[in-house]
Amino acid sequence: MSDINIKKVSYLAKLELNEEKAALYEKSLSEIIEWVDNLKKLDTEGVEPLHNITEKSQNLRNDEVLKENSTEQVLSNAPEKAQNFFRVPKVVE
Amino acid sequence: MPTIKEIKNQLSNKNISVQELYNVYYDKAKKSKLNSFNHLLDPEYNKENINSSQARYNEGKDLSLDGIPLGIKDLFCTKGVPTTASSKILEKFIPEYESHVTQNLLNDGSLFLGKNNCDEFAMGSSNETSFFGPVINPWKNKNNTDSQLVPGGSSGGSASAVAEGICVASIGTDTGGSIRQPASLCGVVGLKPTFGSCSRWGVVAFASSLDQAGPITNSVEDAAYLLNSISSHDPNDSTCSNHKRENFLEGVGKGFDRPITVGIPSDYLKDINSDIAEQIENTKKHLSKLNVNIVDVEFTTTDFALSTYYIIAPAEASSNLARYDGIRYGYRGCGNTLEEIYVNSRSEGFGEEVIRRILIGTYVLSAGYYDAYYRKAQKVRKLIKNDFQRIYNEVDFILTPTTPNEAFQIGEKLDPISMYMNDIFTVPTSLAGLPAISLPSGLSKNGLPLGIQLIGNYFQEKSLLQMASLLEKEFCFNE
Amino acid sequence: MNNDWELVIGLEVHAQLKTESKLFSSSPNQFGSDPNSNVNFIDAGMPGMLPVMNSGCIEKAIKTGFALNFQINSYSVFERKNYFYADLPQGYQISQFEYPILTEGFVEIETENEVKKIRLERAHLEQDAGKSIHDIDPKYSFIDLNRVGTPLLEIVSYPDFNSADEVISYLTSLRQILMYIDVCDGNMQEGSLRADVNLSVKKPNAELGTRCEIKNMNSFKFIRQAIEYESKRQIQVLESGGKIDQNTLLFDTSTGETRAMRSKEFAHDYRYFPDPDLLPVHIAEDQIEKVKSTIGELPQQKLLRYVNEFKLEKDIAKIIISEKAYAEFFENLISAKLIHPKLAASWLVGDIFSFIKEKDLQIVDIADKSSKIIQLLEMIEKGTISNKVAKDILIEILQKNKEPVLLVKELGLEQVSDNEELERIVEEALIGEEDNIKKFQSGSDRVLGYFVGKCLKATKGKGNPKVINDLLIKKLK
């Protein structure tokens, strides 16, 4: 089975693969998907999917404001910034 | 290798100062040729911490890990210290915050020697996917001393550094075996705690439902020292348990005052090689000597664990790694549009294996495949959990090999699936979220270390460490 | 509108919840701050950062559940909606998908000739995104993450609307309810309430047509324009033999037209899956009951009470309940039971609202003057001053915050109700009016009005018209 649309998958993941790499990954993915396909052999009728091993309820936080950091700290690793904004090439909608 | 307790005695007795101790390790680490650190912190950087640690010793008020030089896997965010996840995409990233686990370690007086190399974003079982190059195992194949061996992965830098003795211990992370497998291949102790024992806050995420921090050490006792520090409730991690933690050191070295049963799953031993079989046979003998009752158990889900793991972990990873887009931090590729920046930053910033896993994860979550793969895997995961719970009705611990083979040569395994098979014994435990420890149990015919894995029930780390310490004494691996 | 065609409209409304902190972080939930100043490491999607759920948001969702007749689900799950955008730091939005917190509710709206039930499919909690600013620099966009993580409740209706009027009526009522229960500040300009409109057209009895989604509008005016433009467009396309492409549209406020967003090759595969950083939300029965007790009176309940208990006219009551702040102001005026509710209502809706409108004020801006207004209304009710005088004094109170009792005394404006003095004035007024007196006695009511006016003039407007009226009748008989 190889119905893997590597172009679509890489597009969704925002990755660009040249022809050669796309072919390699497509082959690799096909092999891995075929390998994991053995799950089909297992009957899981009526089994509830496991959301989290903890299987507990959410711990909630009180609705309170904590100022934990400065704007400078948030921007300190930014590749490009200006006037306390992150900067990117012009976005056209 | 000296244990934490021994080192602390030396420091308390003023046989060595904290500064001298740090310098010894720092110098060794600097000279090491095994590439086990991405970043070392020189004594000058740590000066303040060294001095305050010394002051506490002088007053006889030393903390539980005072002055102990540790390695930290380069997946933990450390404030003001580069944190790269061994990836180009985070090559220049310096967090403004400290992970919960490393903050605990600092609070207990330990000193960070540096950041340990690992597989890129912890994706790998040989430490060969690191952007900073592979880590080398300090052990040599006695029949082929020229070849360089992998330390295992993804916490390969941690295991190699502890085995080489250039740090006292290291903190790694385990998603599908990333602590236990390298510990086994490097002849050291590696503990993956129950999911939810240690906070994931500030740890670069790989697969959120599986990631767990844990110690890599030279002894079971050292593992207990570190677990006492890193395991604590954290309200900032919704999946972190808020139960009261025990003192994990209490049981170490003591016999049990109740009968103990260890189950050995026959389905794990189906196709193992003679080296591995010997470890299990050997361990059985020691267990008998310790008056442990051994029973055969059998899982029904073992054959499906790797498949389940290689759907769930990449799915979570594909989403967890979406934040690396070149906009707010990390590597930014060139581009005249936003789209070009995303694509170039990610395509150039991530390595081959990380890209493979993102692609797998994206595929299994995409429209038309979600039910067949992701939801199916979540259901099988439930069955795997049930399988373990059924067996824990009969036994206290489960014994398995840690790895299917000894350390292999760097560059030897090229195809992904045979690499993924390395985690065949560690992955089921990860999916079930159970605590497990790998102990060095002996040497292969090639003179390479091998380990056994002891698995406990949920949050039974104290008795797990107790059992492991009894076996450790039997194995006499370090002598 | 072409009568052969029916409009079918469904709405997705995003309401920003009025909380102190964000949905999954403790940053302030605040509009209009300096760029990136309400951002912490979680909001910025830094490595290793984890979300922690805000209990206040659950509470607001439960409140909304009651107010909109929803089923409140004891089990709900947060999932990740994966897509890339510059103002979406994590690369996914945490939202609810398979298990939303609220399902199957309804709102009743008044249309021209009936009360119509709008069915609501679901409402779920999710994070807002940041903002990209495009007009600072010709070459760059700037990103402000202040809004990232602001809690939203997305309220999704069934396609139950058939006109722009119904949509506006629903939105008006929804906004009113959310403000009443203190879940949302209702500030449309600041984007606190935004709507996506799903619209298709069809012939009567035909199957549903292909729909288009017009995204993210935050003004009633534009929503109406967009519906009108888009329905005409679709009808034109269909009547000229074309077909509608299912599209996501933007409404261009400068041209008044809709246009397709740049469509992408493989867009809209959001790969939802349960967020492994968060556990499911369980809501206990007692928690629901506790929240229920804090809801207070809803607008429709208030309307009924005003009409039945206070005997207000429905149209006046409607104006007063239209905003929670009006109703609060009104109830404050009558709280001491010194003034008749009808009197308070007519002054509020009349002179007080005109003043506010004229001066471009909010009702809260005059809240501190309500005790003086009460004093004024009391004097009107007792007949101490005339309506005309009261109007002038009200302006003095609202503008200069003066004491009404002092004003009346100061200006000698007290109404003359003294019988002896008025009797004298009435007698004087009747002198030389024999013809008119005869007319009155033969049954002409108009003449009475003439005499009242004459007397009032003689008192310079200070005479109590009711007393004058009574005296005149007595004298004339």
Ligand SMILES: [Mg+2]
């Ligand atoms: Mg929408």
Ligand SMILES: [Zn+2]
């Ligand atoms: Zn939404």
